[in-house]
Amino acid sequence: MKKYSFLSLVSGAATGHKDWPRAWRKPEPKKAYDVIIVGGGGHGLATAYYLAKEHGITRVAVLEKGPIGLGNTGRNTTIIRSNYLWDESAHLYEKSLKLFEGLSRNVNFNTMVSQRGVLNLAHTLHDLRELQRRVNAIRFNGIDSEVLDAQQTKAFCPILNISPSCRYPVLGASLQRRGGVARHDAVAWGFARAADDLGVDIIENCEVTGIRRDGDQVTGVETTRGLIQAPKVGIVVAGHTSVLAGMAGLRLPITSHPLQALVSEPIKPVIDCVVMSNQVHVYVSQSDKGELVIGAGIDAYNGYGQRGSLPTIEHQLSALMELFPIFSRLRMLRQWAGTVDTCPDASPIISRTPVRGFYINGGWGTGGFKATPGSGWVFAHTIAQDRPHPLNAAFSLDRFATGALVDEHGAAAVAH
Amino acid sequence: MLIIPCPWCGDRDESEFKYGGEAHIERPLDPDALTDEAWADFLFMRRNTKGPFLERWMHAAGCRRWFNLARDTATNQVFGAYRIGERAPAAYWDAVGQPAEKNGKTPPGWRVVTGGAAEATPAAEVALAARKVSA
Ligand SMILES: Cc1cc2nc3c(=O)[nH]c(=O)nc-3n(C[C@H](O)[C@H](O)[C@H](O)COP(=O)(O)OP(=O)(O)OC[C@H]3O[C@@H](n4cnc5c(N)ncnc54)[C@H](O)[C@@H]3O)c2cc1C
Ligand SMILES: [Zn+2]
Numbered sequence: 001m002k003k004y005s006f007l008s009l010v011s012g013a014a015t016g017h018k019d020w021p022r023a024w025r026k027p028e029p030k031k032a033y034d035v036i037i038v039g040g041g042g043h044g045l046a047t048a049y050y051l052a053k054e055h056g057i058t059r060v061a062v063l064e065k066g067p068i069g070l071g072n073t074g075r076n077t078t079i080i081r082s083n084y085l086w087d088e089s090a091h092l093y094e095k096s097l098k099l100f101e102g103l104s105r106n107v108n109f110n111t112m113v114s115q116r117g118v119l120n121l122a123h124t125l126h127d128l129r130e131l132q133r134r135v136n137a138i139r140f141n142g143i144d145s146e147v148l149d150a151q152q153t154k155a156f157c158p159i160l161n162i163s164p165s166c167r168y169p170v171l172g173a174s175l176q177r178r179g180g181v182a183r184h185d186a187v188a189w190g191f192a193r194a195a196d197d198l199g200v201d202i203i204e205n206c207e208v209t210g211i212r213r214d215g216d217q218v219t220g221v222e223t224t225r226g227l228i229q230a231p232k233v234g235i236v237v238a239g240h241t242s243v244l245a246g247m248a249g250l251r252l253p254i255t256s257h258p259l260q261a262l263v264s265e266p267i268k269p270v271i272d273c274v275v276m277s278n279q280v281h282v283y284v285s286q287s288d289k290g291e292l293v294i295g296a297g298i299d300a301y302n303g304y305g306q307r308g309s310l311p312t313i314e315h316q317l318s319a320l321m322e323l324f325p326i327f328s329r330l331r332m333l334r335q336w337a338g339t340v341d342t343c344p345d346a347s348p349i350i351s352r353t354p355v356r357g358f359y360i361n362g363g364w365g366t367g368g369f370k371a372t373p374g375s376g377w378v379f380a381h382t383i384a385q386d387r388p389h390p391l392n393a394a395f396s397l398d399r400f401a402t403g404a405l406v407d408e409h410g411a412a413a414v415a416h
Numbered sequence: 417m418l419i420i421p422c423p424w425c426g427d428r429d430e431s432e433f434k435y436g437g438e439a440h441i442e443r444p445l446d447p448d449a450l451t452d453e454a455w456a457d458f459l460f461m462r463r464n465t466k467g468p469f470l471e472r473w474m475h476a477a478g479c480r481r482w483f484n485l486a487r488d489t490a491t492n493q494v495f496g497a498y499r500i501g502e503r504a505p506a507a508y509w510d511a512v513g514q515p516a517e518k519n520g521k522t523p524p525g526w527r528v529v530t531g532g533a534a535e536a537t538p539a540a541e542v543a544l545a546a547r548k549v550s551a
Contacts, residue, residue: 242464253460255437256489300435301418304466304490309417311431344460401456 001197004108023189024196029203032229033061035383036221037236038208038244040064041073042184043361043368044236045191045202046376047383049107052198054377055384060200061230062192063223065207069188072238073369075306075338077261077295079274079285080370081118081179083138083145088394088406089347090141095391096374100182103373109190111182112288116273118179119148119157121323123168123279131174138176148173157273159326166322168280180274181285187372211248211358218248218357234359234383236375239304239339241349241362248355253400254341254363257298258308262335266290270326280319291333294320298340298366308337340365345405350379350392359383360397421497422475423483436472438462439484440504466490470504473497 002008002021012020035051037044040062051057062068080100082093104111122128131147138145150162153173162170192202203225210222211233220229235244239256266289276283282296296316299308313335321328343349343363348371350361361379364371374391381389388396394406418430444450444458463469469489474482484504486495498504 240466242462243466251457251461252464253456253462255462255464256466301487302437302464302469302471302489303492305492307492309430311417400460401452403452 001108001193004110023193024202027201027203029061029063029206029223029225029228030201032220033201034059034230035232035234036060036228036230037062037234038221039071039235039237039240040068040188040192040202040204041071041236041238042069042188042191042372043073043238043364043375043379044234045069045188045195046373047234047236047361047379048200048202048376049191049195049198050376050380051384052195052200055380057384058199060195061228062195062200062202063206063208063221063228064202064204065224067204068192068202069185072259072338072340073184073188073372075261075336076184076369077283077285077293078181078184078369079118079179079276079283080113080182081176081274082143082370083118083120083134083174083176083179084408085134085137086406086408087141089408090138090143092374092378092391092395093371094141094143095377096371097178099373099377100370101178103182103187103190107190107194109186109193111186111190113180113182115178115180116285117156117175117177118274118276119153119173119175121153121173121275121277121279122171123277124171127279128171131172135174144176144178146175146177148175157271157275159270159324160275161323161325168322170323182369184369187369191372191376208244208247211244211355213248213355213358216354216356218355230357232357232359232383234361234379236361236379238362238364238368239341241341241360245353245360245362248353248358250353250355250358250360252349252360252362252397253344254349255302256304256339256341257301258303258305258337259295259298259340259366260308260312260335260337261293261295262313263287263291263293263333264327264330265333267292267330275323277319277323280322282316282319282323284320284324292327292330298342299337304339306337306339342366344400346408347406348375348395349397350375350382350395351388351397352382352386353397418487418492418494420473420485420494422478422481423497423499424479424481425475428475428478432475432477434474434476436474436482438464439470439472468495472500 037048048060048062082097084090122131135145135147149172154162207224208221212220218233237244242252242254245252271286274285284294299312341362342365349363378389378392419427473485482500485497
């Protein structure tokens with residue numbers, strides 16, 4: 001792998017950027033691997049990278065039905081943070097945030113991690129108390145988090161409207177200074193390039209159409225490019241988790257929904273942090289290009305169409321107007337949707353299954369981008385050792401029978 | 417925006433409705449006899465079909481009644497609606513769980529209802545036109 005550095009950039013510029021080598025190979029699928037990862041989003045690519053890097057398993061294929069990184073990884077609003085209420089989630093997301101902090105150096109790819117601070121607003125007395133409770137719990141877990149009053153919130157984000165005459169006035173906020181954003185595509189590409197360098201085959205345009213089993217042991221997958229064998233198969237397919245699990249005869253507690261986002265026309269820098277509001281339900285940040293990146297909640301109905309309905313967008317834009325009247329004349333440039341896999345307790349499933357050698361990593365729903373490196377880290381461990389890492393032990397499939405749910409609905413600061 | 421054919425009120429905008437998820441999940445008749453796994457199945461496990469799907473909706477800003485809708489979750493094509501307590505048209509049942517066909521073709525076994533009542537189906541049961549809805 002050609003190492004990217006300041007020097008390589010300069011020498012690249014000197015030759016007109018014509019001699020950059022391919023970032024990852026385009027191999028033909030082999031007949032058999034030790035591990036097959038289905039799904040070439042950030043989570044699947046991270047899993048493959050850590051399988052090779054941390055566990056020395058390099059006969060690994062990542063099978064992706066399209067080009068890598070164009071699922072939810074390339075469609076999300078890139079917010080990263082770890083201020084989750086329950087211990088199980090806090091530890092998992094914090095591991096991920098820590099991995100994000102060293103990611104660019106580790107995979108030798110600029111993932112543009114920008115820890116600009118994430119504000120979660122409180123609009124009612126109840127909101128405020130809940131938020132204080134959450135901040136205390138988060139701090140007990142050793143994660144940075146603080147409570148701001150309305151004036152301090154305004155000082156942190158000067159364009160925010162804190163007028164008491166609002167329908168839902170801003171009473172305060174929690175702030176995680178280590179939260180922020182990262183470049184979504186770069187996360188996928190960085191992991192892909194680093195995994196490829198360790199010998200992982202990244203096979204694009206290869207859709208998995210069936211899971212092969214011999215009794216209760218997985219033996220491989222059927223694909224649009226033929227049968228590929230492996231004693232271990234991990235699925236990391238986000239919105240299609242139920243579909244792939246169905247191929248192995250499993251029913252899951254997951255439902256798939258459209259989740260939309262939109263960006264405005266580019267403007268000069270006006271907001272240098274991330275602002276989220278659970279109550280009026282919208283969140284916003286500004287990209288390096290100057291576009292406002294805006295999102296909120298899912299469309300209520302089940303949907304695999306990667307598109308949602310206009311009322312959902314109208315709702316989040318009216319919330320945005322109340323918080324930021326300054327945006328009222330702004331035009332919106334693009335709108336899109338991904339298909340997110342939501343779980344009843346708003347927590348992921350990273351688990352072994354009743355089918356031996358068949359592993360599931362899904363149910364991240366609306367908030368899994370921030371978990372990309374951590375998810376890959378624990379899933380690689382689960383597959384390599386055939387038992388969960390302590391960080392994902394609570395996120396097993398059987399929690400829905402035992403009742404030990406990790407209920408982050410409402411407990412997380414906002415949907416993302 | 418989906419256009420949803422309420423069996424009582426006819427075609428109305430999606431924003432008047434509330435979603436109720438998968439239809440025809442029956443509460444176990446003898447709850448005491450259920451294992452934890454069987455409870456989990458009833459409470460949490462869902463088909464989450466990609467393709468033709470039977471689901472519940474409630475006309476919240478209209479007649480406020482629950483009903484069932486047949487819709488393709490991949491294309492958003494709405495096939496028709498029928499009332500709670502009524503049996504889904506046989507063609508719907510046949511298709512549930514089958515993958516949607518590519519190219520927007522009607523899945524096998526599905527009868528696209530056009531204009532008013534369909535053959536052998538009470539008028540109120542299958543409401544109005546199936547249509548491609550781009551949301
Ligand atoms: C609009 C939007 C905004 C979001 N905002 C945030 C946010 O701000 N912060 C945050 O933390 N999270 C956010 N999320 C959630 C986040 O995007 C996801 O949780 C995360 O990216 C999931 O990553 P993944 O790699 O599991 O999935 P994906 O990137 O979707 O990858 C799954 C891959 O599997 C492939 N696949 C599917 N079926 C098959 C098959 N049969 N064979 C082969 N390949 C297959 C797909 O093509 C896809 O590339 C957002 C999501 C959306 C849609
Ligand atoms: Zn009605």
